[in-house]
Amino acid sequence: xxxxxxxxxxxxxxxxxxxxxxxxxxxxxxxxxxxxxxxxxxxxxxxxxxxxxxxxxxxxxxxxxxxxxxxxxxxxxxxxxxxxxxxxxxxxxxxxxxxxxxxxxxxxxxxxxxxxxxxxxxxxxxxxxxxxxxxxxxxxxxxxxxxxxxxxxxxxxxxxxxxxxxxxxxxxxxxxxxxxxxxxxxxxxxxxxxxxxxxxxxxxxxxxxxxxxxxxxxxxxxxxxxxxxxxxxxxxxxxxxxxxxxxxxxxxxxxxxxxxxxxxxxxxxx
Amino acid sequence: xxxxxxxxxxxxxxxxxxxxxxxxxxxxxxxxxxxxxxxxxxxxxxxxxxxxxxxxxxxxxxxxxxxxxxxxxxxxxxxxxxxxxxxxxxxxxxxxxxxxxxxxxxxxxxxxxxxxxxxxxxxxxxxxxxxxxxxxxxxxxxxxxxxxxxxxxxxxxxxxxxxxxxxxxxxxxxxxxxxxxxxxxxxxxxxxxxxxxxxxxxxxxxxxxxxxxxxxxxxxxxxxxxxxxxxxxxxxxxxxxxxxxxxxxxxxxxxxxxxxxxxxxxxxxxxxxxxxxxxxxxxxxxxxxxxxxxxxxxxxxxxxxxxxxxxxxxxxxxxxxxxxxxxxxxxxxxxxxxxxxxxxxxxxx
Numbered sequence: 001x002x003x004x005x006x007x008x009x010x011x012x013x014x015x016x017x018x019x020x021x022x023x024x025x026x027x028x029x030x031x032x033x034x035x036x037x038x039x040x041x042x043x044x045x046x047x048x049x050x051x052x053x054x055x056x057x058x059x060x061x062x063x064x065x066x067x068x069x070x071x072x073x074x075x076x077x078x079x080x081x082x083x084x085x086x087x088x089x090x091x092x093x094x095x096x097x098x099x100x101x102x103x104x105x106x107x108x109x110x111x112x113x114x115x116x117x118x119x120x121x122x123x124x125x126x127x128x129x130x131x132x133x134x135x136x137x138x139x140x141x142x143x144x145x146x147x148x149x150x151x152x153x154x155x156x157x158x159x160x161x162x163x164x165x166x167x168x169x170x171x172x173x174x175x176x177x178x179x180x181x182x183x184x185x186x187x188x189x190x191x192x193x194x195x196x197x198x199x200x201x202x203x204x205x206x207x208x209x210x211x212x213x214x215x216x217x218x219x220x221x222x223x224x225x226x227x228x229x230x231x232x233x234x235x236x237x238x239x240x241x242x243x244x245x246x247x248x249x250x251x252x253x254x255x256x257x258x259x260x261x262x263x264x265x266x267x268x269x270x
Numbered sequence: 271x272x273x274x275x276x277x278x279x280x281x282x283x284x285x286x287x288x289x290x291x292x293x294x295x296x297x298x299x300x301x302x303x304x305x306x307x308x309x310x311x312x313x314x315x316x317x318x319x320x321x322x323x324x325x326x327x328x329x330x331x332x333x334x335x336x337x338x339x340x341x342x343x344x345x346x347x348x349x350x351x352x353x354x355x356x357x358x359x360x361x362x363x364x365x366x367x368x369x370x371x372x373x374x375x376x377x378x379x380x381x382x383x384x385x386x387x388x389x390x391x392x393x394x395x396x397x398x399x400x401x402x403x404x405x406x407x408x409x410x411x412x413x414x415x416x417x418x419x420x421x422x423x424x425x426x427x428x429x430x431x432x433x434x435x436x437x438x439x440x441x442x443x444x445x446x447x448x449x450x451x452x453x454x455x456x457x458x459x460x461x462x463x464x465x466x467x468x469x470x471x472x473x474x475x476x477x478x479x480x481x482x483x484x485x486x487x488x489x490x491x492x493x494x495x496x497x498x499x500x501x502x503x504x505x506x507x508x509x510x511x512x513x514x515x516x517x518x519x520x521x522x523x524x525x526x527x528x529x530x531x532x533x534x535x536x537x538x539x540x541x542x543x544x545x546x547x548x549x550x551x552x553x554x555x556x557x558x559x560x561x562x563x564x565x566x567x568x569x570x571x572x573x574x575x576x577x578x579x580x581x582x583x584x585x586x587x588x589x590x591x592x593x594x595x596x597x598x599x600x601x602x603x604x605x606x607x608x609x610x611x612x613x614x615x616x617x618x619x
Contacts, residue, residue, distance in 0.1 A: 160352065162348055162352045163352055163354060165314075165317070165319050165339065165346075166346055166348070166352045166354075167354075167365070167369075168318070168338070168339035168340050169317055169318075169339050169340070169342070169344050169345065169346045169366075169414075170340075170365055170366030170369055170370075170413070170414075170417060171340050171366050171369040171370045171417065172340055172369050173338070173340055176369060180365075180369075181354060184356045185355070185356055187356075
């Protein structure tokens with residue numbers, strides 16, 4: 001009995017210490033950047049290079065997130081609702097970019113959109129992706145689309161398909177039942193998907209570096225700015241970029257946790 | 271007329287096995303059967319959720335299978351009502367009318383008709399998650415009825431209600447059907463519900479329709495062992511027909527009108543057996559003396575198990591049991607008419 005009590009106490013102590021240590025480690029690491037970045041934040045943010053990086057990051061991340069939504073909604077719906085041969089394989093393929101190191105994804109994109117038949121064809125019709133802003137958007141899209149897909153697919157799977165069917169019996173065609181029933185019920189999941197995709201897009205570095213390069217005031221997003229300024233020893237600017245990225249991550253995390261990645265009403269409320 | 275012709279549908283391990291059924295216009299048809307027997311699949315196939323591999327579904331001679339669900343003019347109420355949780359009760363109800371682009375003033379008058387029919391005025395601005403089972407039920411029914419469906423499909427609509435609400439809603443369903451005369455297919459596993467509501471009942475088991483008939487036919491003349499058990503008949507015996515007599519065991523023969531000879535199942539409804547302390551008079555062709563094996567109290571009704579050579583179950587009201595002071599071990603006389611003996615000559619299922 002006494003032995004059991006002491007075992008329980010030791011177990012609780014070990015669990016508590018683990019929680020405390022990891023929490024302290026994360027807070028400590030982030031604080032180090034914030035301590036260095038916050039004092040000079042107000043002045044750094046007025047520097048043109050940082051302003052350019054913020055604007056470019058916002059622009060590319062918003063466009064790539066929009067592309068993720070437009071493509072993920074029908075695909076997630078199809079993967080959640082349809083049944084077809086090879087579905088598991090297709091699902092695994094769609095998730096590959098999530099498992100791939102971003103830098104490898106960047107190399108793969110560079111080969112496809114660079115000096116290949118396909119890349120040359122796109123270039124011929126005015127779509128250049130190598131060392132351009134388009135390249136940043138493409139890299140962000142490729143790396144992040146599986147995250148949006150996964151959140152939306154799980155969300156739609158949790159919506160009772162009979163609700164759509166009832167809507168059909170009430171006169172909706174498939175498109176109407178999707179927009180009038182499924183999409184409103186997937187609202188929270190969609191918002192969570194947008195937040196996570198956008199936050200990842202704004203922080204995307206590896207794939208964008210490979211495809212779009214790291215050129216000051218041209219393809220300089222916040223992570224690239226951090227990389228360039230660290231390389232040249234300009235710590236003040238590097239910390240300003242890092243601080244902005246940390247703030248974006250923290251806000252995104254809280255918003256994501258609030259919306260929870262689920263459905264507003266996954267069942268009929270009974 | 272709604273007509274299903276040899277409809278075959280495979281869903282995983284389950285099959286609807288060449289189901290044929292005819293439902294008259296304006297009829298209230300109840301599909302009765304135990305859980306997992308395919309009742310909901312029948313409704314979902316009529317409504318268009320599933321497309322059968324074989325067979326046809328016709329309504330007024332139009333092939334429903336060539337139509338999408340939205341063109342079949344069907345109202346569907348699920349067991350858990352499947353209300354749209356993001357819409358208020360009012361928005362739920364007018365959903366179909368808006369989709370069908372019914373003029374606003376007509377929607378308003380239809381809504382008022384539904385409010386009157388179902389008494390849901392106070393619920394209109396509430397969300398489904400705040401409603402009780404009965405309130406959700408009314409909302410789902412109003413949502414289905416507002417578009418004036420040609421066929422109303424009800425999937426165990428009363429199963430989630432408490433007994434009192436259930437009884438009340440049964441009466442309301444009957445009243446609504448009498449008012450609107452919509453052809454209705456209602457599935458349930460509750461025989462009493464079916465008896466009360468149905469013009470005709472179809473008993474289903476394992477993807478097949480076993481017997482179709484009026485409630486009285488199903489209740490008094492079950493065609494199979496399964497139907498007899500499902501409608502609550504407890505006295506089912508193996509028997510052998512010899513001339514006008516059916517032998518149940520050595521020394522136990524009943525008078526019954528049999529059409530053929532050989533093995534049969536013999537069905538006697540417990541409530542048609544008369545019990546007495548003394549020898550019963552001549553109007554009962556079947557009379558036996560037996561010992562009481564058990565007295566089971568079901569509140570108002572008591573069940574007696576009396577050994578007459580086979581264990582015969584009789585239903586008696588509590589007053590009769592107390593007046594006769596019946597207890598286990600007593601010797602009693604039982605009697606029933608030959609018309610109360612029903613023979614199942616084909617022992618299927």
